[in-house]
Amino acid sequence: MSARSAVFTRLREAIEAYPVIDCHEHTIGPRGAPENREPIACLMAGYVISDLLAVVYPGFEGARPDLETYLLDQSVPTEEKWPLLERLWRQMEHTAYARVTKRILRDVYGEAELSLAALQRIRGRLLNLRDPAVYRSVLDRAGIRCRLVDIWPDMKAFITGRQELYERDRLLISLPAFHAVRTWQNVWDLAQVVDRSVTSLDQYLEVCFEIIRRMKERGAIGLKDQSAYSRTLAYENPPRADAERLFNAMMADPRGALGWPEAKPLGDWLFHRFLEMARELDLPVQLHTGHMAGIRNEIAKTNAVLLTPVLELHRDVRFDLFHGNWPYMGEYLYLGKNYPNVRLDLCWLHIIDPVYARNLLREGLGAVPHAKFHAFGGDYGDDILHAAAHLAIARDVVAAALADQVEEGWIEEGEALRIAADWLFNNPNEFFRLGFERFEP
Numbered sequence: 001m002s003a004r005s006a007v008f009t010r011l012r013e014a015i016e017a018y019p020v021i022d023c024h025e026h027t028i029g030p031r032g033a034p035e036n037r038e039p040i041a042c043l044m045a046g047y048v049i050s051d052l053l054a055v056v057y058p059g060f061e062g063a064r065p066d067l068e069t070y071l072l073d074q075s076v077p078t079e080e081k082w083p084l085l086e087r088l089w090r091q092m093e094h095t096a097y098a099r100v101t102k103r104i105l106r107d108v109y110g111e112a113e114l115s116l117a118a119l120q121r122i123r124g125r126l127l128n129l130r131d132p133a134v135y136r137s138v139l140d141r142a143g144i145r146c147r148l149v150d151i152w153p154d155m156k157a158f159i160t161g162r163q164e165l166y167e168r169d170r171l172l173i174s175l176p177a178f179h180a181v182r183t184w185q186n187v188w189d190l191a192q193v194v195d196r197s198v199t200s201l202d203q204y205l206e207v208c209f210e211i212i213r214r215m216k217e218r219g220a221i222g223l224k225d226q227s228a229y230s231r232t233l234a235y236e237n238p239p240r241a242d243a244e245r246l247f248n249a250m251m252a253d254p255r256g257a258l259g260w261p262e263a264k265p266l267g268d269w270l271f272h273r274f275l276e277m278a279r280e281l282d283l284p285v286q287l288h289t290g291h292m293a294g295i296r297n298e299i300a301k302t303n304a305v306l307l308t309p310v311l312e313l314h315r316d317v318r319f320d321l322f323h324g325n326w327p328y329m330g331e332y333l334y335l336g337k338n339y340p341n342v343r344l345d346l347c348w349l350h351i352i353d354p355v356y357a358r359n360l361l362r363e364g365l366g367a368v369p370h371a372k373f374h375a376f377g378g379d380y381g382d383d384i385l386h387a388a389a390h391l392a393i394a395r396d397v398v399a400a401a402l403a404d405q406v407e408e409g410w411i412e413e414g415e416a417l418r419i420a421a422d423w424l425f426n427n428p429n430e431f432f433r434l435g436f437e438r439f440e441p
């Protein structure tokens with residue numbers, strides 16, 4: 001299919017008006033928004049910096065070890081940063097991360113390309129996202145009806161009602177802190193959230209359950225775990241005795257710490273207990289799989305196929321597997337096809353690799369029930385212009401994948417419109433029990 005085919009153009013136009021459930025963000029609302037003073041700092045926020053860093057080989061002329069903080073520093077003048085940025089930009093400007101920057105420039109500020117002159121023109125009129133009306137209008141224009149957020153709030157403040165969420169956000173409870181306990185202090189800090197003290201593994205589980213239960217009571221809608229950054233997704237199922245031995249040793253010496261992989265049996269064992277809590281409290285579980293933010297990560301440990309024993313054991317737990325498991329598409333589609341308790345969540349994926357995302361949806365349409373896809377999550381921070389630009393790219397990808405299959409003769413155009421509505425809105429609305437009325441195009 002040519003990207004400008006008539007079918008694509010019609011689908012893309014219709015999908016532009018669809019409401020979207022944004023299945024994954026790290027943003028707390030206007031009060032967390034950056035104070036936008038310097039345009040390079042605004043435009044290079046988020047993932048694009050990784051592609052800039054990936055260009056810098058050893059001995060790259062003009063490179064500096066503090067490249068990231070330098071470019072994102074609002075107090076360094078645009079004119080000073082520009083020569084280095086320009087040299088890097090010309091070597092990576094066609095990645096999808098860079099496309100987000102280009103779309104913000106074009107769609108928000110009306111500038112056709114990144115140049116010093118363009119940056120100087122927009123410097124005085126950067127949007128003030130701290131203004132609640134401006135913030136809301138960005139989300140409204142993007143069509144983001146609801147966001148599922150992973151924002152690591154002060155749990156005690158959240159439980160006691162001292163920390164409110166932004167009006168259209170729903171909270172996910174971040175799991176890693178609960179099962180990556182390595183020190184007496186880690187345990188103590190968590191116990192303080194519910195004013196308890198802990199001296200045994202049983203008491204620790206009680207504290208965790210109490211925190212999760214009370215966060216659910218305050219509106220949290222699920223659990224989220226991105227442990228794949230720091231450990232393998234190969235969770236084994238060790239006996240309790242192995243976990244308890246490690247836990248007791250940790251508690252017996254407040255000055256000691258468990259190392260890795262020494263602590264793995266404790267982390268593995270606890271992870272299963274948290275999944276049992278998810279079952280008991282009827283909370284879906286979002287899991288990071290595949291590509292990681294930043295550079296110099298290790299990918300093999302994040303392949304979702306490593307979760308197979310977990311998915312088989314915990315059949316009553318609803319899993320939402322993230323990021324298209326990039327770059328392991330075949331395994332990902334297999335898991336979606338094979339396990340009724342698995343949903344496939346394409347958050348972040350459209351700007352990691354838009355062609356992969358398009359192929360995943362196109363291939364997935366024939367291989368996996370279309371009810372199992374959650375098509376969008378911005379996965380950005382507080383500068384929400386980036387999430388909005390990402391969503392525009394995601395709408396392109398969804399329209400292109402469906403146009404491919406219409407032109408193949410696999411589906412009708414009217415079916416394509418209904419599938420897009422399910423992928424972007426109805427599927428996550430039902431799965432996460434968000435309670436919105438179904439969207440019928």
Ligand SMILES: [Zn+2]
Pocket residue numbers: 024025026379
């Ligand atoms: Zn994320």
